[in-house]
Amino acid sequence: MAVTIIISIITFAALVVSILFFPTLRIGRFKTGTYWIVALGGAAHLLIFQQVPVTRIWQELTADTPVNPLKLLILFFSMTFLSVLLDEAGLFHLLARKAVRIAGKKQFRLFVILYFLVAVLTVFTSNDIMILSLTPFICFFCKNTGIDPLPYLVGEFAAANTWSMMLIIGNPTNIYLATSAGIGFVDYLKVMALPAVAAGAVEFALILLIFRKKLREPLTPHEDNFTVKSKPDLIAGVAHLAVCLFFLVISGYVNIEMWIVSAVCAASLLVTTVILRIVRRDGWSSLANSAKRLPWQLIPFVLSMFVIVICLNYRGVSAAIGTFLGDKACVWTYGGASFLASNLINNIPMSILFSTLPTALPAAQYSQAVYASIIGSNIGAFLTPIGALAGIMFTELLDRHDVKYGFKEFVKYGAMISVPTLLTALLALAGVTG
Numbered sequence: 001m002a003v004t005i006i007i008s009i010i011t012f013a014a015l016v017v018s019i020l021f022f023p024t025l026r027i028g029r030f031k032t033g034t035y036w037i038v039a040l041g042g043a044a045h046l047l048i049f050q051q052v053p054v055t056r057i058w059q060e061l062t063a064d065t066p067v068n069p070l071k072l073l074i075l076f077f078s079m080t081f082l083s084v085l086l087d088e089a090g091l092f093h094l095l096a097r098k099a100v101r102i103a104g105k106k107q108f109r110l111f112v113i114l115y116f117l118v119a120v121l122t123v124f125t126s127n128d129i130m131i132l133s134l135t136p137f138i139c140f141f142c143k144n145t146g147i148d149p150l151p152y153l154v155g156e157f158a159a160a161n162t163w164s165m166m167l168i169i170g171n172p173t174n175i176y177l178a179t180s181a182g183i184g185f186v187d188y189l190k191v192m193a194l195p196a197v198a199a200g201a202v203e204f205a206l207i208l209l210i211f212r213k214k215l216r217e218p219l220t221p222h223e224d225n226f227t228v229k230s231k232p233d234l235i236a237g238v239a240h241l242a243v244c245l246f247f248l249v250i251s252g253y254v255n256i257e258m259w260i261v262s263a264v265c266a267a268s269l270l271v272t273t274v275i276l277r278i279v280r281r282d283g284w285s286s287l288a289n290s291a292k293r294l295p296w297q298l299i300p301f302v303l304s305m306f307v308i309v310i311c312l313n314y315r316g317v318s319a320a321i322g323t324f325l326g327d328k329a330c331v332w333t334y335g336g337a338s339f340l341a342s343n344l345i346n347n348i349p350m351s352i353l354f355s356t357l358p359t360a361l362p363a364a365q366y367s368q369a370v371y372a373s374i375i376g377s378n379i380g381a382f383l384t385p386i387g388a389l390a391g392i393m394f395t396e397l398l399d400r401h402d403v404k405y406g407f408k409e410f411v412k413y414g415a416m417i418s419v420p421t422l423l424t425a426l427l428a429l430a431g432v433t434g
Contacts, residue, residue: 004051004315008308011042012345019346019386020407023396033392035346036297039304052311060310069306071259072179073299076172078262082241082269083129084293088286089234090227092121092133100141107147108215114138115155115207119163119200124245127164127171127381128390131157132293135394139401145219149403151211154413157394161381162203162421165374166196168258169248172298173351173377180355181370184252191371194432199379199425206417232276233286240269295389298348305349313356322357327365331433334358334369335426338376339418342387347377368433372426379422383414 018034025034046052061070086092099117103110114134122130134156142149164170168178168188178188208215228234244265251258270287277284312318325333334354341350351373358369381388385395385407398405 001315001317003049004046004311005317007042007045007049007051008312008317011038011045011308012349014038014042015345015349016386019392023392033297035389035392036301036304039301039308039349043304043307046308046311052307052314056314057307057310060306069302071257072172072175073302075169075175075259075262076298077294078259078266079126079169079244080129080294081266081290082237082244082262083125084290085233085269085273085286086125086237086241087129087133088290089237090229091234091237092130093137094228095121096134096137096141105218105220107151107217107219110219111151111155111208111211111215114152115159115204118156118159122160122163122170123166124241126169127160127378127388128295128393130160131390131394132397135397136401139398139403143401147217147219148214150405151207151214153398153403153405154211154417155207157390158203158207158382158417158421159200161378161388161390162199162425163196165192165199165378165425167192169262171378172302173347174374176348176351177355177370177374177377179258181366183370185248185258186252191367191429191432192374195371195375195425195428198428199375199421202424203417203421206420210413210416230276230280230282230286232280233273236269236272236276240265240272298389302348302352305352308349309352309356312353318353318356319360321353322360325357325369327361330358330361330365330368331372331426331430333372335372335376335422335429338373339380339383339422340376342377342380343384344386346386347381347388350380351377364433368429371429371433375422375425375429379418379425383418384411 015035015038018038022034025032025037047054061068095117096114099113100110103113118130118134135153138149138152138156142152161171165174166189168174168183168185174188244262247256247261247265248258251261273287276282277287309318325337334357338350338354341354344350345353354373354377355370358366358373361369381390385391391410395405395410
């Protein structure tokens with residue numbers, strides 16, 4: 001057990017260092033994130049030191065269970081592909097531009113519209129897609145109107161990582177933790193709707209309070225030259241997303257696994273897009289750009305972290321951590337622990353680890369622990385940039401657009417907003433599950 005703990009701690013510490021100080025590796029024109037390399041190295045060392053049998057890992061990877069990481073990756077990548085193609089078709093930019101037109105010269109109105117636009121779109125797509133899609137738009141708009149982008153960036157990032165709790169597909173951590181516990185789409189929504197709404201309301205009020213002076217300043221609307229490149233692509237994308245969401249809702253009643261639904265819809269949209277390219281003789285840039293934008297690095301990262309968690313399970317470390325957390329006040333212990341752990345080791349490995357911790361708990365406490373961990377994994381994402389991969393991508397985008405938003409500033413606003421939001425969400429969860 002000692003060797004497993006030492007290697008795991010070194011891996012998690014190296015992961016934090018890599019995210020904070022060496023987020024990217026450049027070799028000539030090749031550029032990649034370092035986080036997955038660190039995780040892969042940690043998993044490789046556990047295998048080299050024979051801390052878990054290879055046969056055990058193979059059994060877990062090929063097991064016909066909802067928690068199979070290959071199924072979860074298919075579900076996540078399928079939903080991401082749907083969202084990225086919609087973004088390439090111009091949906092999110094189109095909606096953001098309409099929001100600016102409606103707001104006129106009032107910053108307060110613009111902020112409210114953009115916040116709820118992000119909230120609604122996050123519920124039906126994912127937090128990562130919203131951050132990748134709307135952050136450049138916000139930077140561009142604020143630069144051209146001479147207003148401070150900070151309220152909008154903080155609001156966007158917080159909204160994307162709070163309203164992502166609403167549906168199981170909003171965040172890969174939701175998918176992993178809920179699927180591990182055998183929680184279906186509708187059952188998940190019944191429990192998480194109130195915590196998400198309550199947390200979102202408190203968060204929204206806090207951001208307005210913090211930035212009330214900046215949002216009173218007038219703005220000069222700026223018109224960009226954006227046009228939808230292909231309406232058929234946009235219609236096809238929206239239709240496929242709607243069909244996918246419908247079948248995800250009824251998947252538990254018709255006994256179809258969610259990864260199959262998302263994979264079929266993504267494959268159908270891919271075929272449709274290819275046919276449209278051929279028939280309309282359009283270029284292939286949308287598909288090429290979508291392929292480039294998919295988070296391929298998540299595959300080795302998730303699989304490596306899965307190996308580390310299997311090892312921690314095999315050596316009894318997970319059981320010891322579960323015993324330490326206990327079976328009392330699970331909403332608060334698991335909610336607080338997952339919130340903090342997300343900012344120590346990132347919320348994806350945290351979720352993989354926490355999916356194994358409450359297994360010995362009675363049914364009621366087990367359910368509370370799982371949902372509380374989901375809340376911690378989402379809201380923990382905006383305490384520090386380490387909390388989620390979305391935070392890493394967010395800070396990289398801001399650097400690219402010359403927006404100053406360093407680690408200290410991130411934590412300053414993150415702490416003011418995330419802690420009250422977390423407490424509100426956990427209180428609502430205690431009311432729903434208590």
